[in-house]
Amino acid sequence: MKILVVFGTRPEAIKLFPVVRALIATTGLTVRTCVTAQHRGLLDQVLRIAGLAPDIDLDLMEPGQTLDRLTARLLTGLGEVMDAECPDRVIVQGDTATAMTGALAAYYRKVPVAHVEAGLRSGDIYHPWPEEVNRRIVAPIADLHFAPTDTAAAALARENVIEGVHITGNTVIDALHWTGDRISNDPSLAAGLDDIAARFAGKRIVLVTTHRRENFGGGMENIARAIRRIADRDDTALLFPMHPNPNVGSVMDAILGDRPNVARIEPLDYPHFIRALGLCHLALTDSGGVQEEAPALGKPVLVMRDTTERPEGVEAGTAKLIGAHEDRIVSEVSTLLDDNDAYASMARAHNPFGDGHASERIAHVIANGVGRR
Template sequence: MKIATILGTRPEIIKMAPIIDEISKRNIDQIVLHTGQHYDEEMSDTFFRDLDIRTPDYNIQVGSGTHGKQTGLMMKGIEKVLLDEKPDIVLVQGDTNAVLAGALVASKLHIAIGHVEAGLRSFDMTMPEEINRRAADVCSTMYFIPTAESAINLLAEGYSRKNLFITGNTVVDACFRHLKIAKKRGIKEKSLKELNIDKMDNILTLTMHRAENVDVKERVVGIIEALKELDDADIIFPIHPRTKNTLEKFGLFDELNNLEHVHIIKPLGYLDFLLLTSASTLILTDSGGLQEEAITLSVPSLTLRYNTERPETVTAGGNILVGSDREAIVSNARKILDNKNFADKMKNAINPYGQGDSAKLTVDAIEDYHARGLLDIVAPEDIMNSFKRKMKNIREDISVKDFERKENALVHMVFDGKNMQFPTDELNLNGMVINYDKRE
């Protein structure tokens, strides 16, 4: 078996490192392809060495550009590599343009696709990430899903549960893996080192980069007004160049920079940033990935958005959506800073993304599919008349697995009267309404 992994951005590299490790550990043939859509120093070979990740076998160096131009160049470069290498499965991670390009190319070449972090939905079709993740799911063969909630999203869209694998999220594996490396290495960035964060009592780490926030002056003003009131915390803001430019255009950068308790510093490398977030009392962010890292590091998070494709962090109690509303930001931050019981409850939220074995579960599933010949992409027969979709109220003790064997069926959706349930083989269906495909 040969596995190809496609990477394009820093989060993808970070989250796929544990899977690349696991593939290597099992001596499975693999290639790593980097699209090069981020071409700064952080994405250079140095970054891979710092994280102890194998250097990519290919870098097609597409650089930045419009979504269409960037995706098209990626597809051209990826296609050439896949035609030469002929992998059995292509792994893509998340919701970037590299994911979209990799999934489209592999599907056209009839190569199996494994979507790592599949099933996430913000239900906001104005987000390019939402388009990318949905399109990748349409193309995929195997779905490696962080939580049951994300799996139910895919069931609701018609995907077979037989192809869904709830593995947890590799962000947990990655945080544990990389925090060890970071602590051993120590802080390297001068601007962060000079802040002497070890002696700060309340660190509020702020990240803000999404266009829906930084490009709307009213939202930026609401967030800055909230930050003014949180003057008993040391607010550390590694600012993205685009965010800085926008704040300057709005005439707001100096206003924020002049606040004594706000420390605006240059963007941090991943390992330095991991040390900062792990030392924080509170994280204020509009990043999707940081919501996952925060709950993994047991740091309360307030998300500067009104929706999230990581709702499990909110349900678990480690994250609160506050948008750009000054009052919501301040009141929730004050609870975390002033109420130890409230803060401890958020810190102790059970991580919905697992305990750090996601990479193992992912590669286990791939090896099983390969052994059973399920990675071979072949045209199905009798598509229109091979099954009938039915619904039934179950009134007996019977598991999903036994029901499927008895009825020659595939259970699709399960409703317990209050919530949708993911139909694991062992789930007792008594008292539940099910939707299933009856094979003829």
């Protein structure tokens, strides 16, 4: 059976490289990978550490391209790949434009689709935008739905997606464990943070990541002002790997400038990001993946969004929704810095996102040919 795995962003690569490795190790499968390079440099970082070279690289990213132009180019490009490859199954992951168009291109060719990280819902089509709708489009197309949690499976059931649903855990936990083991065996893989660890020794580090489209503009300005205020604390430092989108950098340049307690650095490759999570006291983010990764290391997560498609973390107490509101961000960070009980209640909460064996479960289901068609 010939499997075509399609991905294009850094989060997709992180969550799919353990799946690709598990599929390659499974007898009876021929595995081909196609990347769209929706995130060029960030994607390549993950592929290098995973030891994977894509079989097909469409390299479709253009600076400043609109969502409709990107979608059109992805759909036609992936369609041509599928015509040439003739796969028996296509695998997509998550909520990106690559996942949505990959599923659609496969549907147009009546090729069955497996969806990794299926069933996540925020309930608001504009938060996260456009990711919420991307996921909803994939659901009725796919015949295999690898839901990370019971909550995700229940969300699919509410949409009458019941057959082909498998609760596997989230593959990001597989990636985190695999990469953590690599760093333990070879610390040089994450030695690039040695200087920052020394520079901020004795301070509690807040790891910041922000890139969501819905926060561009006023939301990003609020986040920048909040970071500026938090950085005024002598006992605190902020480690801020900067997303390459100019909608992030230009705002931070204008409002933050250079502050001694803020390390604005280039995007981190995955081993360095895992080390950054280990170094930090808490994570301040609008990312989806960080909501899953940080709790696995016992780190509280403050989510700078009004909704999340990962409510399990909020329900378990590992994450808290705080929105992109300046005063609220400062207040919630300060609480976790100043109130040991509040911090401990989040740091000790149960991580609901998996046990590190999701990829093996996915490979087993696919190898056994379970599906609608």
